[in-house]
Amino acid sequence: MTDQSSTQPILAADGVPLKKSLSRALRRQKMRALLLISPLLIFVMLTFILPIGNMLFRSVQNDIVSNIMPNTVIALQDWMPDGDTLPDETVFEAAFYDLFVAAKAKEHTKLGTRLNYEQTGISSTFRKSGRGISKPGKALAKDMAGIDKSWSKAATFDALFNARSGGTRSGGADTTLLRAQRDRLNQLKGKDYKGDIGFAPSLEMAMALPMASREYTYWALFMALEKDKDFKKGKVSEAIYVALADDLTNPALADRIAGLTGPDAELIQKTAAAFRDRPRISYTDLMLGVNENWGNPMVWETIKLHSPAYTGGYFLNAVDMRKTLEGPAIQPENKQILIILFQRTLKMSLIITVSCILLGYPVAWLLANLPVRVSNLLMILVLLPFWTSLLVRTSAWKVMLQQQGVINEVLVWLGIVADNNRLEIINNQFGTIVAMTHILLPFMILPMYSVMQTIPPSYMRAAKSLGATNWTAFWRVYFPQSVPGIGAGSILVFILAIGYYITPEIVGGTEGVFISNRIAYHISSSLNWGLAAALGAILLAVVLVLYWAYDKIVGIDNVKLG
Amino acid sequence: MATANENAFVKFDRVQKSYDGETLVVKDLNLELPKGEFLTMLGPSGSGKTTCLMMLAGFETPTHGEILLDGISINNIPPHKRGIGMVFQNYALFPHMTVAENLAFPLEVRNISKSDREAKIMRALDMVEMGSFASRRPAQLSGGQQQRIALARALVFEPELVLMDEPLGALDKQLREKMQFEITNLAHALGITVVYVTHDQTEALTMSDRVAVFNDGRIQQLASPDQLYEEPENSFVAQFIGENNTLHGEIREINKKKAVVQLDSGQLIDCKPVNVNKVGDRTCVSIRPERVEYNQKRMQKGAHTLKAEVLEFIYMGDLFRTRLRVAGNDEFIIKTRNAPDQTRLQPGQEIEIGWLPEDCRALDA
Ligand SMILES: Nc1ncnc2c1ncn2[C@@H]1O[C@H](COP(=O)(O)OP(=O)(O)OP(=O)(O)O)[C@@H](O)[C@H]1O
Numbered sequence: 044m045t046d047q048s049s050t051q052p053i054l055a056a057d058g059v060p061l062k063k064s065l066s067r068a069l070r071r072q073k074m075r076a077l078l079l080i081s082p083l084l085i086f087v088m089l090t091f092i093l094p095i096g097n098m099l100f101r102s103v104q105n106d107i108v109s110n111i112m113p114n115t116v117i118a119l120q121d122w123m124p125d126g127d128t129l130p131d132e133t134v135f136e137a138a139f140y141d142l143f144v145a146a147k148a149k150e151h152t153k154l155g156t157r158l159n160y161e162q163t164g165i166s167s168t169f170r171k172s173g174r175g176i177s178k179p180g181k182a183l184a185k186d187m188a189g190i191d192k193s194w195s196k197a198a199t200f201d202a203l204f205n206a207r208s209g210g211t212r213s214g215g216a217d218t219t220l221l222r223a224q225r226d227r228l229n230q231l232k233g234k235d236y237k238g239d240i241g242f243a244p245s246l247e248m249a250m251a252l253p254m255a256s257r258e259y260t261y262w263a264l265f266m267a268l269e270k271d272k273d274f275k276k277g278k279v280s281e282a283i284y285v286a287l288a289d290d291l292t293n294p295a296l297a298d299r300i301a302g303l304t305g306p307d308a309e310l311i312q313k314t315a316a317a318f319r320d321r322p323r324i325s326y327t328d329l330m331l332g333v334n335e336n337w338g339n340p341m342v343w344e345t346i347k348l349h350s351p352a353y354t355g356g357y358f359l360n361a362v363d364m365r366k367t368l369e370g371p372a373i374q375p376e377n378k379q380i381l382i383i384l385f386q387r388t389l390k391m392s393l394i395i396t397v398s399c400i401l402l403g404y405p406v407a408w409l410l411a412n413l414p415v416r417v418s419n420l421l422m423i424l425v426l427l428p429f430w431t432s433l434l435v436r437t438s439a440w441k442v443m444l445q446q447q448g449v450i451n452e453v454l455v456w457l458g459i460v461a462d463n464n465r466l467e468i469i470n471n472q473f474g475t476i477v478a479m480t481h482i483l484l485p486f487m488i489l490p491m492y493s494v495m496q497t498i499p500p501s502y503m504r505a506a507k508s509l510g511a512t513n514w515t516a517f518w519r520v521y522f523p524q525s526v527p528g529i530g531a532g533s534i535l536v537f538i539l540a541i542g543y544y545i546t547p548e549i550v551g552g553t554e555g556v557f558i559s560n561r562i563a564y565h566i567s568s569s570l571n572w573g574l575a576a577a578l579g580a581i582l583l584a585v586v587l588v589l590y591w592a593y594d595k596i597v598g599i600d601n602v603k604l605g
Numbered sequence: 606m607a608t609a610n611e612n613a614f615v616k617f618d619r620v621q622k623s624y625d626g627e628t629l630v631v632k633d634l635n636l637e638l639p640k641g642e643f644l645t646m647l648g649p650s651g652s653g654k655t656t657c658l659m660m661l662a663g664f665e666t667p668t669h670g671e672i673l674l675d676g677i678s679i680n681n682i683p684p685h686k687r688g689i690g691m692v693f694q695n696y697a698l699f700p701h702m703t704v705a706e707n708l709a710f711p712l713e714v715r716n717i718s719k720s721d722r723e724a725k726i727m728r729a730l731d732m733v734e735m736g737s738f739a740s741r742r743p744a745q746l747s748g749g750q751q752q753r754i755a756l757a758r759a760l761v762f763e764p765e766l767v768l769m770d771e772p773l774g775a776l777d778k779q780l781r782e783k784m785q786f787e788i789t790n791l792a793h794a795l796g797i798t799v800v801y802v803t804h805d806q807t808e809a810l811t812m813s814d815r816v817a818v819f820n821d822g823r824i825q826q827l828a829s830p831d832q833l834y835e836e837p838e839n840s841f842v843a844q845f846i847g848e849n850n851t852l853h854g855e856i857r858e859i860n861k862k863k864a865v866v867q868l869d870s871g872q873l874i875d876c877k878p879v880n881v882n883k884v885g886d887r888t889c890v891s892i893r894p895e896r897v898e899y900n901q902k903r904m905q906k907g908a909h910t911l912k913a914e915v916l917e918f919i920y921m922g923d924l925f926r927t928r929l930r931v932a933g934n935d936e937f938i939i940k941t942r943n944a945p946d947q948t949r950l951q952p953g954q955e956i957e958i959g960w961l962p963e964d965c966r967a968l969d970a
Pocket residue numbers: 624625630648649650651652653654655656657804
């Protein structure tokens with residue numbers, strides 16, 4: 044009995060178990076607290092967590108290849124690159140239509156740009172191919188129009204392939220094909236088109252002329268949904284002629300074509316007869332005709348290598364490596380720059396942090412130990428930089444440090460340096476260090492000051508009364524107690540410095556830029572957002588690792604900001 | 606306790622101190638203390654005690670005058686060369702060092718060899734009964750333990766003069782009494798000279814050889830504890846030290862031994878003149894509560910009697926404390942021992958109280 048009573052939950056006055064009523068009471072408190080912070084939480088989520096998550100995601104995201112050339116990517120799966128054999132006809136076929144479709148939708152240059160990060164020059168292949176891809180189709184269209192003029196009209200194709208146009212085709216509509224082509228369009232444009240466009244591919248035609256059916260279906264969807272035009276008017280795309288020629292020269296389809304009936308069957312059979320003695324369409328030749336670079340196995344290798352939807356390639360690039368068939372490899376010498384930039388960023392941030400400590404410590408000490416009236420004045424001087432624009436301050440350094448600038452003029456005037464031998468103190472690492480030390484100094488002084496303020500003067504007095512000289516008292520007693528302030532300031536300054544952008548950009552020249560300038564370059568100029576994201580992610584990781592190491596060594600509890 | 610000039614170990618010679626150039630925090634301080642003396646500076650808050658101590662330690666410079674240590678002026682000697690041990694109010698134990706490191710600090714800066722150092726540290730720690738705490742950090746010690754360590758640290762380098770600024774201020778009453786006892790014992794055993802600052806008069810009276818009562822930047826009286834209590838030289842000291850009854854009046858007659866004072870309520874009483882000069886001066890008559898008697902059987906011969914009305918009677922165990930109205934003063938306190946034959950007074954009762962004229966001191970108003 045006693046056992047049982049001890050395991051029984053304690054009840055509150057109203058008979059509800061105490062734990063439950065406590066947690067209910069706490070829940071209300073928590074809800075209220077949550078409500079209070081929710082504006083900030085939402086703000087931080089929207090402006091900080093989400094962008095960072097997005098950035099981290101971008102650094103591995105690579106669906107552009109499989110979105111723009113989906114069939115090529117699938118076809119390439121069976122191809123084993125060995126350095127000099129080209130992929131087979133199926134790959135070229137898939138690539139021809141993928142590229143054509145992409146060129147019409149103006150998506151091919153994006154892919155070219157993406158792949159150009161991996162293999163320089165590939166983007167021009169894509170650009171040129173985009174222009175030349177409709178040539179073979181044009182020639183065929185001319186040939187067919189020579190056989191029958193109606194081939195040049197879009198209406199003819201609608202009548203041929205549309206199961207819903209006049210009901211001339213028996214066997215109903217191929218909804219599977221319709222859906223597949225709609226998906227193809229959606230994938231390419233990253234859209235989510237739905238709805239009826241008044242077209243459904245005829246099942247009978249899809250059997251007899253599968254390629255042409257497929258390309259026409261896509262074309263109809265593309266015109267109606269993406270271009271918002273009437274696909275029954277004007278001309279059809281050149282790819283459809285290529286597809287049609289392919290079907291007509293395909294011996295496997297000869298029986299089906301011969302078996303077609305109905306008003307349009309004659310047109311097809313007539314054209315088929317005219318094409319009978321032509322060789323089967325070779326997409327390999329077609330593509331090589333468009334651009335001879337497609338004959339380079341390297342191009343295909345690059346496409347295959349970078350076709351997975353998720354890639355570590357950006358991260359490899361970020362550390363001067365690249366993906367190859369044999370796995371990660373070092374970038375060629377002339378492309379190695381990022382490791383150097385990372386090293387430089389770390390080294391210079393360290394120098395800046397140390398300079399900030401050396402310059403800031405005495406100031407913080409004065410602030411903490413001068414009479415209030417004087418220290419307030421000094422504090423205003425320390426805070427003054429916060430009240431002027433960062434850009435103004437950095438530009439001021441430009442004025443100060445340049446070859447015709449204040450410092451050089453003064454030195455020349457004093458005769459310390461020769462007029463023709465002025466000091467180069469800007470557009471290099473020195474300029475960056477000077478300007479950034481100045482800009483980040485308050486971030487070092489303030490935490491040091493607030494820690495020093497908490498050190499009672501009696502410690503120094505005690506040390507002196509025990510026989511220590513001023514220096515010993517400072518070094519053995521005061522300094523160790525101010526270390527947490529140095530730590531806090533250093534973390535702050537170092538982390539700010541490592542990601543600094545604007546100042547190195549203005550005063551750094553080429554020698555003094557940081558990794559963040561490279562990130563900015565990839566974001567705004569080269570548009571290689573994946574690499575920028577990978578660099579950013581690495582920077583973030585470095586900061587977190589340093590933070591962790593600092594916590595291990597110094598202990599984050601020892602960091603006091605006040 | 607002879608304070609002849611030549612054997613003064615510490616000497617303040619007409620020392621003045623001003624922080625702001627407008628007010629004097631210490632006004633004309635003259636003080637001599639011989640080797641081995643335990644001197645306490647007692648006074649209300651802001652009376653300049655810490656300032657005096659800081660000048661002696663070298664952290665403040667006198668605005669005027671000289672401080673001599675062992676006959677040598679130390680005005681220009683920096684604090685670390687003075688060799689004065691110091692215990693601070695907040696102990697000022699270095700938080701980043703262990704107890705042993707704290708104690709080693711003054712020895713290290715004096716380049717004492719490691720083995721000597723360890724021996725001295727152990728001796729100092731044993732002295733304050735903290736031998737087993739050597740490896741602790743100050744934050745891991747209780748207030749009383751920190752206090753002992755601070756004391757040990759001030760003593761470990763064997764200074765001849767030790768300054769203590771309210772070292773027991775942060776401790777509770779019981780611990781404080783224990784530490785008072787230990788500090789005095791240690792000081793006497795080691796034969797060191799101590800200047801001790803406090804504003805707790807019991808502490809001052811129980812610990813010191815002599816007490817300097819500070820007020821308003823001046824020493825009001827410098828005397829042994831019993832003298833201070835029994836023979837206050839002015840009304841400030843009388844009020845400040847112990848409990849005291851004051852009656853206001855005017856001098857009617859005065860000679861070397863006796864003064865007749867007419868109280869504001871009209872009665873005439875005989876007093877011992879202390880710092881009153883002439884007839885007609887206003888005066889504060891001071892009587893200690895335990896020197897007042899109301900039990901007629903115990904009343905001494907020659908006692909002076911006055912009528913009084915009982916306002917309040919407080920039983921305090923060993924004592925009875927009675928508040929009376931005497932000569933228009935509602936705050937007249939008497940203390941009587943709880944003896945078997947002692948009567949307990951009732952509020953409202955009219956009684957007659959009396960004291961000897963020697964116990965009744967006519968002081969400045
Ligand atoms: N550093 C200083 N600057 C200016 N005035 C000061 C300074 N230190 C003390 N004073 C002033 O000097 C006077 C005496 O101060 P001191 O610290 O000597 O008093 P104390 O007797 O030790 O008081 P307590 O019992 O409160 O410690 C006070 O009025 C105080 O305001």
